[in-house]
Amino acid sequence: MQCPIQTNLADLHGRLAATHRGELASYIPELANADPRWFGICLVTMDGVAYSVGDTDPMFTMQSISKPFVYATALADRGQQFVTGKVGVEPSGDAFNSISLDPQTGAPLNPMINAGAIATTSLVAGETTEAQWRRIESSIAAFVGRDVVVDEAVYRSESETGFRNRAIAWMLKNFGVIDGEPMATLENYFRQCSILISCRDLAYMAATLANGGVHPLTGKCALPAEHVERVLSVMATCGMYDYAGSWLYEVGMPAKSGVSGGIIAVVPGRFGIGLFSPPLDEKGNSVRGIAACKRLSRDLGLHIFTRTAIPAMALGRVYTGTAAPSRRQPPAEIRAYLNEHARRIKYLCLHGFLAIDGVEYVIRRMREMASDTHSFILDMHEAIGISDSAARLLNQARLGFVEDGIAVVCSRIRDRRAILGPLSKAARKGDRGFLVFEDNDLAVEWCENRLVRELPQASATQGSLADSALFRGVPLALLRQVEAVTRSHLYAQGEQILSHGQEGDGRVFFIESGHVSILMPLQNGAHQRVASLGPGMEFGEMALLGQTTRSASVYADTEVRCRILEAGDLGRISDSAPLLKIAVLENLASDMAGRLRGANQWIAALA
Numbered sequence: 001m002q003c004p005i006q007t008n009l010a011d012l013h014g015r016l017a018a019t020h021r022g023e024l025a026s027y028i029p030e031l032a033n034a035d036p037r038w039f040g041i042c043l044v045t046m047d048g049v050a051y052s053v054g055d056t057d058p059m060f061t062m063q064s065i066s067k068p069f070v071y072a073t074a075l076a077d078r079g080q081q082f083v084t085g086k087v088g089v090e091p092s093g094d095a096f097n098s099i100s101l102d103p104q105t106g107a108p109l110n111p112m113i114n115a116g117a118i119a120t121t122s123l124v125a126g127e128t129t130e131a132q133w134r135r136i137e138s139s140i141a142a143f144v145g146r147d148v149v150v151d152e153a154v155y156r157s158e159s160e161t162g163f164r165n166r167a168i169a170w171m172l173k174n175f176g177v178i179d180g181e182p183m184a185t186l187e188n189y190f191r192q193c194s195i196l197i198s199c200r201d202l203a204y205m206a207a208t209l210a211n212g213g214v215h216p217l218t219g220k221c222a223l224p225a226e227h228v229e230r231v232l233s234v235m236a237t238c239g240m241y242d243y244a245g246s247w248l249y250e251v252g253m254p255a256k257s258g259v260s261g262g263i264i265a266v267v268p269g270r271f272g273i274g275l276f277s278p279p280l281d282e283k284g285n286s287v288r289g290i291a292a293c294k295r296l297s298r299d300l301g302l303h304i305f306t307r308t309a310i311p312a313m314a315l316g317r318v319y320t321g322t323a324a325p326s327r328r329q330p331p332a333e334i335r336a337y338l339n340e341h342a343r344r345i346k347y348l349c350l351h352g353f354l355a356i357d358g359v360e361y362v363i364r365r366m367r368e369m370a371s372d373t374h375s376f377i378l379d380m381h382e383a384i385g386i387s388d389s390a391a392r393l394l395n396q397a398r399l400g401f402v403e404d405g406i407a408v409v410c411s412r413i414r415d416r417r418a419i420l421g422p423l424s425k426a427a428r429k430g431d432r433g434f435l436v437f438e439d440n441d442l443a444v445e446w447c448e449n450r451l452v453r454e455l456p457q458a459s460a461t462q463g464s465l466a467d468s469a470l471f472r473g474v475p476l477a478l479l480r481q482v483e484a485v486t487r488s489h490l491y492a493q494g495e496q497i498l499s500h501g502q503e504g505d506g507r508v509f510f511i512e513s514g515h516v517s518i519l520m521p522l523q524n525g526a527h528q529r530v531a532s533l534g535p536g537m538e539f540g541e542m543a544l545l546g547q548t549t550r551s552a553s554v555y556a557d558t559e560v561r562c563r564i565l566e567a568g569d570l571g572r573i574s575d576s577a578p579l580l581k582i583a584v585l586e587n588l589a590s591d592m593a594g595r596l597r598g599a600n601q602w603i604a605a606l607a
């Protein structure tokens, strides 16, 4: 089954390919060599999937599409204040090559018209114009996702005929907008306009802007998020020059066109679009490109003023620590306390890109639950990112809840920078920010420990064979016999006690003091914790059923003292006291049944 988006694009392409209106740009002679039949459409998702139809691979020069990316580079290098001091952000309503300068300051009205673009080219970092060129080249390469080259023929063609731009450059020098040698800057401008890209490249460049400045395939940050909004703003108001108003009204996407027939359009957080068709309308925009964007915006609902995310969609399942307790098996009295109080641990599954409205909704729900909550676990497994302002709001809420004695922690963020970055930025000086746990099991155990600390400190920190569930119901005298054949061993914190796959080991370990973690190796080399055990608990008990190959690894989380029993020794005592073996095997069976129930509960909670 072909993806419906691909089918839509193919239909649209078929319909518009038949239109033959518009003229090739010829004021740059080399551009007149383009094939007017060329027509490509490419749409890229935030995870880098490309839907493309038509001529999406032929290379052509960026021309004015280079402008928003060089503007982005100048913002990243010199900061917003400095750049807007040199180049305005007001739509001129004039054609791209109009000399629209502020009458007082001489500053170009915006960075999308040639005057503003030439000034912007002079602002990127670099002691020399050669160094500035290398900066422009590497920055654009980050947006494209590979190294770029210049079409020397088009570059020469424009450099030899760009008289109007030369006049503009001297005007800018005259007004002190350009500090350095204006003609050298202009050559860099002509070169950036002559960078070769394809329609597919344009779509990935647009998708990088839509994805908060991160290239959806390379994962490379081409532009810090705080500058993305600025670039998209000038694209929305100035990107289509004296057609910008109608464009925003009818199409509603920040966009930028070029006289070689390329157009990029950005749907923040959703898509990047690249179009290519050389024949231009009287305003210098691709005829088929404009028409295709209008249809795409209407058919796919891409207008940025269309209501998209419903705040409530930010919050998915809400369940409690009773439904999904940690995988440790605490002593009975602690388990009893947790069975009663774990409902005060609330899991909140957050979804999608968390913007201020979604987080506002989540916080409102948390406040509604607060009276009966001891800890909130924000499960970020389904979240893809969070805006800086939303992260600040969430952190403010966390600090508020902490004041009320309620903890708010995060889990399952993994290494998603789009979440970790804003959250760590939101933490003020001296505020350690959100505690982040690798998975829900570790998060809920931390919350359980917080709850258990409410208990009067009766909980046993010292365990013995008698506390082990394996020896429930075994007479004390028999237990003494067993104890006599055991030996005690002290393991240092972090020491590996058993390793997964270890052979021929019949030992059973009874924890007298300290805590251990049972870990299962995962395919990716990481480990998943399956249980955490403390005093009065045992591990390696499968050896009693003759299974001597270890099915998991065991590490000492703290200094651990264990009493070690060889399965063979228990067998020997049982020869003369069969009741012992029966009791131990019965206890083992009911313990395994308990674990199965626990695992089913988890699966149900995660389903």
Ligand code: DON
Pocket (backbone or CB within 6 Å): 062, 063, 064, 065, 096, 097, 114, 158, 165, 193, 257, 258, 259, 260, 283, 284, 285
């Ligand atoms: O400076 C010029 O005139 C060309 N290098 C770029 C102009 C352009 O692409 C205008 N866009 N519609």
